[in-house]
Amino acid sequence: MAFFANNFLVIAEIVSVTSTVAVFLLGIAFVKQKRRAESNH
């Protein structure tokens, strides 16, 4: 609890940046995979 209160900004920065980058990268990979699958059909 105290750790979270003292480091709230750091935790929020790490989680938000990591999640946003990961979601965008996974999204790009998903769209690429889908396009490849459609062109193969």
Added chain:
Amino acid sequence: MNSKVTKRVLVWLFFGMILTAVPITAAAVMSLPKNAGIVDFFELVFNQDLLAVAFTLSAAASADVIFSRESKDGGLLKVGMGSFTMVLAFVSAIGYAIIKSGDERFDPYQTAWGVALLYAASMLCSLVCEALSEL
């Protein structure tokens, strides 16, 4: 661009804006008598209730993308996206609960930036999840 995806993203943006307007309007109205009719921008951003909005948006979007049945391929990537968005939802919920409990002393500057960051990340991730749940 796929019209279904565009429609979904626009509807989600509208939903997010309406949901965000609720705590911000309440905070603005409540700060009026204190500040002699002037709304303090910092007080609006320092609104912890935005964490509840962030939690709602990211949790709903992660469920949408994980359980979407639009396509059979790329299921693992969708689950990955949903999981990362779910992490955002968990941190927002824990932050909201701890800040609201008032047991710990939070630095207002840290809290304001943390809330803004988590809210922005939740909005972006939920938009991406919603768009890809239609593909």
